[in-house]
C-alpha cells in the first residue's frame with residue numbers, strides 16, 4: 001500500500017466570486033518525497049489549485065488535510081499550514097516587497113517569531129541553496145528577473161517547508177538559469193523537501209518529475225511521469241504535446257531497440273548513452 005498523502009484535497013470545488021466553477025469535486029494528493037509536475041492548458045486551474053493547496057484560497061466545498069488533519073483557516077491553522085507548505089507564485093514581483101534580498105528572505109522566519117540566531121541561520125541556508133549569497137544586500141528592485149525568481153524561492157525555502165510548491169518556476173529563465181534551478185531543486189529534494197511545480201514544459205516534466213498530474217476538463221489524472229506523459233489522449237485533453245523523450249521511446253520500442261520494462265530516454269544525454277550502449281552491443 002502506498003503512503004498516505006502528506007497534503008490532500010478531497011472533493012474540492014472552487015469558483016471565484018461571480019465566476020464559473022474552476023475546479024469541482026477534485027481529489028488531489030501530494031505524496032511526501034515524490035516530485036510532482038502539474039500540467040494543463042492556460043486557464044485550466046493550476047494556479048488556483050496551488051493556492052488551494054497552500055491555503056491562500058479556501059475551497060467552497062470539500063476539504064484540505066495535512067498529515068491527515070483537516071486544515072483550519074484561522075490564524076493558527078494557517079500559520080501551521082505555512083510551516084508545512086510554501087507557495088512561490090509565478091511572478092516574483094507579486095512576492096517580493098522588502099528593500100533588500102536579505103530582508104525579503106528574512107520576512108517569513110521573523111514573522112514566525114523565531115529567535116534572531118535561528119532567523120539568520122535559515123536565511124543564510126536559503127541564500128546558499130539558491131546560490132544568491134552574494135546578493136544578500138542588493139536592493140530587490142535592482143535584481144534581474146532570474147535573480148528575483150531565486151530570491152522569491154529563497155523566501156519560501158527559509159520557512160523550511162516540507163512541501164515547496166512552485167508556480168511555473170522556469171518560465172522566463174534562460175537555459176542556464178533553468179539548469180541551475182533544476183540543480184537547486186535536486187538539492188532541496190535530497191535534503192527531504194517535497195517539490196511540486198506547475199509547468200507547460202512537458203520535456204522538463206518528464207525529465208524532472210516522479211509523478212505528473214494533468215488537469216483536463218474531465219478532472220485531474222495523476223500517474224508516474226513516464227506513464228502519464230505518454231498518454232496522448234490525456235495530453236491532448238490537457239492541451240499538451242507528447243514529450244520528446246516519450247516520442248523517442250515509442251520509436252525505440254517499435255524498432256525493438258527497447259524491450260520489456262526498460263525505461264526510455266528522458267534527455268538527449270540519456271539517448272546518447274543508450275545509443276552508445278546499443279551500437280557497442282551490436283559490434284558496430
Ligand SMILES: Nc1ncnc2c1ncn2[C@@H]1O[C@H](COP(=O)(O)OP(=O)(O)OP(=O)(O)O)[C@@H](O)[C@H]1O
Nearest residue numbers: 016017019022040041042043044045046047048049
Ligand atoms: N482572481 C480571479 N478572479 C476571477 N477569476 C479568476 C481569478 N484568477 C483566475 N481566475 C479564472 O480561473 C480560471 C483558472 O485560472 P488559473 O489561473 O488557475 O489557471 P492556470 O491553469 O494557472 O492558467 P495559466 O497556465 O494561464 O497560468 C481561469 O478561467 C481564470 O480566468
Ligand SMILES: [Mg+2]
Nearest residue numbers: 046047048167
Ligand atoms: Mg497559472
